[in-house]
Amino acid sequence: MLLKTNAAALCLAASLSAVSAQTFQRLGTCPDLGCVLPPDQQDFLPGQEFDIRFEVHAPKNGSEAYNNGVPDDKFTATISKDGKPAKSIADFFKQKGEPALEKWTFQWYEDLFAQDAKTPSVVNVASKAYRRVALYEPGDYTVTLNYYGGKKTVAKWTVRPLATKKKAKNVIFFIGDGMTTNMITAARLLAHKTVNGRYQSLLALDKFPVLGHQMTHSVDTFITDSANSASALYSGHKSSVNAMGVYADSSPDSEDDPKVETIVELLRRIWGSAWGAVSTAFIADATPTALTAHTRLRSKYTVVVDQVLNGVRNYTWTKTGGPDAYFGGGAEQFIAGSGSPGGKDFYAEFAKKGYSVSWNKTALLAAPNDQRALGIFCKSNFPVWLDRNVFTDNLATLKNDPSGADGPAKDLPGLKEMTLKAIDVLHTRGGKNGFFLMSEAASIDKQMHALDYDRALGDLLELDDTVRATIEKLKALKILDETLIVVSADHGHGFDVFGSSDTKYAAAQHDDRHKRNAVGVYQNSGLSQYTQPKEGVSYGTGANFPLNWDPRYVIAAGLGANPDHRELFGVGQKPRTPASVGADGSYYVNPSDRPNGFVVNGTLPTNEAQGVHSLTDVPVYAMGPCQDTFGGTYSNIDVFFKIAGCLGLGQPTNKTQTVDKPGHH
Ligand SMILES: *[C@@H]1O[C@H](CO)[C@@H](O)[C@H](O)[C@H]1NC(C)=O
Ligand SMILES: *[C@@H]1O[C@H](CO)[C@@H](O)[C@H](O)[C@H]1NC(C)=O
Ligand SMILES: *[C@@H]1O[C@H](CO)[C@@H](O)[C@H](O)[C@H]1NC(C)=O
Numbered sequence: 001m002l003l004k005t006n007a008a009a010l011c012l013a014a015s016l017s018a019v020s021a022q023t024f025q026r027l028g029t030c031p032d033l034g035c036v037l038p039p040d041q042q043d044f045l046p047g048q049e050f051d052i053r054f055e056v057h058a059p060k061n062g063s064e065a066y067n068n069g070v071p072d073d074k075f076t077a078t079i080s081k082d083g084k085p086a087k088s089i090a091d092f093f094k095q096k097g098e099p100a101l102e103k104w105t106f107q108w109y110e111d112l113f114a115q116d117a118k119t120p121s122v123v124n125v126a127s128k129a130y131r132r133v134a135l136y137e138p139g140d141y142t143v144t145l146n147y148y149g150g151k152k153t154v155a156k157w158t159v160r161p162l163a164t165k166k167k168a169k170n171v172i173f174f175i176g177d178g179m180t181t182n183m184i185t186a187a188r189l190l191a192h193k194t195v196n197g198r199y200q201s202l203l204a205l206d207k208f209p210v211l212g213h214q215m216t217h218s219v220d221t222f223i224t225d226s227a228n229s230a231s232a233l234y235s236g237h238k239s240s241v242n243a244m245g246v247y248a249d250s251s252p253d254s255e256d257d258p259k260v261e262t263i264v265e266l267l268r269r270i271w272g273s274a275w276g277a278v279s280t281a282f283i284a285d286a287t288p289t290a291l292t293a294h295t296r297l298r299s300k301y302t303v304v305v306d307q308v309l310n311g312v313r314n315y316t317w318t319k320t321g322g323p324d325a326y327f328g329g330g331a332e333q334f335i336a337g338s339g340s341p342g343g344k345d346f347y348a349e350f351a352k353k354g355y356s357v358s359w360n361k362t363a364l365l366a367a368p369n370d371q372r373a374l375g376i377f378c379k380s381n382f383p384v385w386l387d388r389n390v391f392t393d394n395l396a397t398l399k400n401d402p403s404g405a406d407g408p409a410k411d412l413p414g415l416k417e418m419t420l421k422a423i424d425v426l427h428t429r430g431g432k433n434g435f436f437l438m439s440e441a442a443s444i445d446k447q448m449h450a451l452d453y454d455r456a457l458g459d460l461l462e463l464d465d466t467v468r469a470t471i472e473k474l475k476a477l478k479i480l481d482e483t484l485i486v487v488s489a490d491h492g493h494g495f496d497v498f499g500s501s502d503t504k505y506a507a508a509q510h511d512d513r514h515k516r517n518a519v520g521v522y523q524n525s526g527l528s529q530y531t532q533p534k535e536g537v538s539y540g541t542g543a544n545f546p547l548n549w550d551p552r553y554v555i556a557a558g559l560g561a562n563p564d565h566r567e568l569f570g571v572g573q574k575p576r577t578p579a580s581v582g583a584d585g586s587y588y589v590n591p592s593d594r595p596n597g598f599v600v601n602g603t604l605p606t607n608e609a610q611g612v613h614s615l616t617d618v619p620v621y622a623m624g625p626c627q628d629t630f631g632g633t634y635s636n637i638d639v640f641f642k643i644a645g646c647l648g649l650g651q652p653t654n655k656t657q658t659v660d661k662p663g664h665h
């Protein structure tokens with residue numbers, strides 16, 4: 001009898017670990033029935049503020065069913081440093097008593113069979129959250145959750161060494177969203193000429209003195225998205241897909257998840273520096289908002305945009321007081337209506353807090369540098385560089401005026417104009433306290449999703465041109481030596497070039513197999529024709545960009561992950577939609593996309609309309625103070641620790657500036 005019980009218990013333990021670490025997860029960071037958030041293996045900057053949440057799970061049914069679905073609500077938790085005696089969490093962090101016990105129920109599917117059969121497993125939860133604490137002393141900490149009379153979940157946390165000395169006054173962090181080394185290589189081929197295999201000019205990125213590699217995995221999956229990868233880069237804490245500035249918990253409220261302090265929150269609190277963000281995405285998108293967002297759901301656009309200006313609402317949390325410069329697209333979150341926070345005119349909310357508001361390039365360039373600046377130049381994402389500069393007829397058909405008026409946005413700035421203006425504002429306003437700027441080329445990612453390689457590479461070249469202009473600008477301002485410039489990505493896509501395609505030959509063929517024979521591989525790949533001027537055509541986009549976007553021999557390229565689509569290599573006049581929805585609700589070849597191309601059967605689940613992110617490590621380019629720390633191969637969280645170390649943000653005591661009043665010149 002006893003033996004039998006033990007066997008059953010063993011069996012349960014085996015099935016527990018079998019289900020919980022797989023692709024469908026009860027809670028990714030929680031391998032057994034007790035969850036500690038932040039979970040095991042997390043690192044902290046000394047003094048970085050965060051919340052702690054404990055959860056005890058009681059699965060009511062499914063393979064893990066336990067204790068009749070009744071969670072232990074008498075659980076206890078302790079923390080100890082470097083093997084010293086453990087203290088209760090409340091005592092250790094000098095909390096005023098224990099936080100309230102919370103209870104909820106959630107459900108999840110254990111695998112695809114359960115999902116098809118619509119039989120979710122139901123889990124009851126007991127939980128407590130300790131809000132806004134910090135660990136100041138470097139060392140190793142052990143957090144232990146005790147529950148169900150003898151079960152333990154242990155999390156090891158490390159507080160990294162102190163770095164109180166500020167070595168860089170300013171940081172400019174460029175993010176090519178989804179940008180990989182393969183894309184950089186392809187962009188170089190398009191824009192820079194070779195003679196006998198030798199480049200005659202190079203990308204600005206090629207001239208950086210230090211190059212490293214970061215691994216982009218999420219806390220609970222090996223493929224990441226832009227929300228949680230941005231979070232890792234900005235906070236040193238990996239999160240889950242769709243989450244920013246929090247460790248995702250299992251509660252129904254997406255705003256109550258345990259938070260971690262970000263680079264700009266630390267920088268404002270400790271040094272009172274100026275900060276800003278620039279993006280060619282809608283500005284409520286993940287990469288710009290993750291600087292201040294604390295939510296499990298990146299799609300809560302009204303919440304994350306509100307957090308940019310007003311900070312976290314329902315919990316006591318450090319506030320940045322709002323950015324000093326904030327430029328991008330996404331007018332739909334600013335024009336009064338359903339997309340804006342509280343339905344308010346959010347332009348007016350910014351103006352009330354002392355911001356200049358610009359809707360076009362002329363206004364942006366004229367905005368005073370000593371005043372906080374908001375610039376929203378279109379609805380949705382920016383039209384891409386190719387459409388703004390080469391296929392300009394595509395702009396006239398858009399209905400993206402940022403004021404909300406009908407018709408297209410006019411007089412759009414590019415990433416370069418926005419970034420250079422942000423530097424002027426941040427340099428003026430930061431004064432002796434310096435500044436932090438994040439500048440994102442968003443549509444490298446967005447156009448790779450659409451399999452529109454040319455539009456993606458055009459935006460990558462715009463980023464490179466912006467980096468080049470930024471270095472010149474910093475030289476002119478005499479602040480190049482005191483500014484750390486980092487150029488990296490948040491994740492990649494499985495893109496590469498494998499040859500060239502003869503567009504003339506492809507057009508003359510009448511079936512899929514013959515069209516594919518237009519592709520020249522190895523010795524037939526030839527040379528880039530993008531750097532040869534096209535007779536009678538000048539795009540006026542200058543050096544650093546292709547002289548011909550539409551040569552006879554184009555790059556043959558592809559992604560490792562795609563929906564069913566038709567391929568016809570070469571630039572398209574119109575932005576691309578590779579797959580369209582069929583009668584059964586899943587995605588098939590879009591008959592109107594590249595109709596003269598050949599069919600490529602997809603590799604993705606049939607509910608994916610676009611390409612998806614991939615596993616690849618991504619490059620990290622660094623120049624300026626602390627540049628040498630960026631060489632080698634490391635985790636995405638290390639990018640945060642390197643930047644925070646260079647800014648002296650590791651603090652031995654609670655240092656909190658008054659940040660409500662801007663203008664600390
Ligand atoms: C668990 O119980 C719920 C009803 O509470 C039911 O809908 C679900 O199918 C059950 N799941 C399993 C795996 O038995
Ligand atoms: C740090 O000090 C500020 C201001 O006194 C306070 O609001 C905050 O809660 C403190 N943080 C921690 C982690 O104790
Ligand atoms: C804050 O709490 C209130 C009341 O519970 C709720 O209505 C609101 O949605 C919450 N706001 C956010 C940003 O979570």
Ligand SMILES: *[C@@H]1O[C@H](CO)[C@@H](O)[C@H](O)[C@H]1NC(C)=O
Binds near residue numbers: 358360
């Ligand atoms: C730019 O915006 C200003 C208002 O800020 C407006 O007066 C001007 O007409 C706009 N320019 C263009 C070209 O739309």
Ligand SMILES: *[C@@H]1O[C@H](CO)[C@@H](O)[C@H](O)[C@H]1NC(C)=O
Binds near residue numbers: 512599600601
């Ligand atoms: C794509 O898949 C379909 C079956 O779903 C098949 O009939 C067709 O031949 C495939 N096309 C190619 C180009 O492999």
Ligand SMILES: [Zn+2]
Binds near residue numbers: 178226445446449
């Ligand atoms: Zn993406």
